[in-house]
Amino acid sequence: MPDLDHGDDVAAVNALRSGVMRLSRRLKHQRVDESLSPTEISVLGTLARCGSATPGELARKEHVQPPSMTRIVALLETKGLVSLEPHPEDRRQKVVKQTEQAEVMLEEARRKRNEFLAALADGLDEDEWAKLRAAAPVLEKLAHL
Amino acid sequence: MPDLDHGDDVAAVNALRSGVMRLSRRLKHQRVDESLSPTEISVLGTLARCGSATPGELARKEHVQPPSMTRIVALLETKGLVSLEPHPEDRRQKVVKQTEQAEVMLEEARRKRNEFLAALADGLDEDEWAKLRAAAPVLEKLAHL
DNA sequence: TATTGTTATACTCTATAACTATA
DNA sequence: TATAGTTATAGAGTATAACAATA
Numbered sequence: 001m002p003d004l005d006h007g008d009d010v011a012a013v014n015a016l017r018s019g020v021m022r023l024s025r026r027l028k029h030q031r032v033d034e035s036l037s038p039t040e041i042s043v044l045g046t047l048a049r050c051g052s053a054t055p056g057e058l059a060r061k062e063h064v065q066p067p068s069m070t071r072i073v074a075l076l077e078t079k080g081l082v083s084l085e086p087h088p089e090d091r092r093q094k095v096v097k098q099t100e101q102a103e104v105m106l107e108e109a110r111r112k113r114n115e116f117l118a119a120l121a122d123g124l125d126e127d128e129w130a131k132l133r134a135a136a137p138v139l140e141k142l143a144h145l
Numbered sequence: 146m147p148d149l150d151h152g153d154d155v156a157a158v159n160a161l162r163s164g165v166m167r168l169s170r171r172l173k174h175q176r177v178d179e180s181l182s183p184t185e186i187s188v189l190g191t192l193a194r195c196g197s198a199t200p201g202e203l204a205r206k207e208h209v210q211p212p213s214m215t216r217i218v219a220l221l222e223t224k225g226l227v228s229l230e231p232h233p234e235d236r237r238q239k240v241v242k243q244t245e246q247a248e249v250m251l252e253e254a255r256r257k258r259n260e261f262l263a264a265l266a267d268g269l270d271e272d273e274w275a276k277l278r279a280a281a282p283v284l285e286k287l288a289h290l
Numbered sequence: 291t292a293t294t295g296t297t298a299t300a301c302t303c304t305a306t307a308a309c310t311a312t313a
Numbered sequence: 314t315a316t317a318g319t320t321a322t323a324g325a326g327t328a329t330a331a332c333a334a335t336a
Binding site: 182184209210212213216217235236237238 | 302303304305306307311312313
């Protein structure tokens with residue numbers, strides 16, 4: 001385990017928390033699609049990686065409560081971005097899958113996101129950008145440890 | 146400007162956004178003080194660094210609208226964590242300062258935060274932790290570019 | 291009896307619009 | 314006329330509690 005007693009780590013921890021909270025607020029407003037909340041986009045991203053998942057699995061991965069995921073999945077289904085199928089082995093559960101429309105949407109979203117971050121990245125030098133690139137997967141890991 | 150056309154950067158951008166959003170959700174729940182929202186804590190952190198600021202300055206730094214900052218400052222004042230003084234040169238403005246109680250609280254908060262992150266950090270190796278440490282200030286910079 | 295998911299409800303945080311006071 | 318801050322109101326997102334269906 002990293003030694004958190006050092007002053008450097010204490011400062012880093014503060015910067016990390018503060019940076020994550022403020023940046024999340026900015027990203028929340030810089031939506032790739034006005035009709036999609038950050039969590040909805042994140043769910044679609046998860047489905048794109050995992051193929052499919054049950055509402056319960058999605059709730060655990062996104063760190064929201066089951067009733068919240070029920071609502072999110074229902075909204076995504078209304079928008080035609082996911083389909084719900086019965087679970088093959090357990091009739092209590094459901095299987096959430098992304099539709100083809102979601103794949104098209106994600107591709108478009110990726111393009112817009114890159115434009116936004118490219119604009120932000122104008123203020124970063126190559127070294128700073130490299131540090132972010134290196135930390136990105138660690139942030140993801142930290143998010144669901 | 147970093148070249149965002151590369152596949153690596155596209156993947157990093159996705160991981161960055163997704164990681165920041167999910168981690169922010171976790172941090173939101175892992176509050177150092179149940180009665181303090183993440184933005185309230187962030188405002189206190191800013192005041193600890195800058196000494197004092199006007200509500201308008203705080204709103205810009207935290208990326209919230211002025212009416213939201215009015216409410217946040219009012220809540221912090223109710224809790225005895227900030228004091229409001231008249232601006233010496235402009236009677237429209239106010240000066241927000243942290244109280245001694247806030248300093249004590251922040252010290253306690255830092256201790257609890259470190260416990261929480263130390264627990265999380267159990268799942269990271271030294272190399273991953275170093276990457277986070279390096280990226281933390283860049284995240285902060287990105288948050289208010 | 292435990293678990294998955296849903297329904298009903300309430301809360302927290304933030305935004306927008308309209309207003310007041312000062313520059 | 315422009316700016317700093319406030320008041321009033323609305324909306325988005327999530328949580329908790331209670332419930333239904335299935336294991």
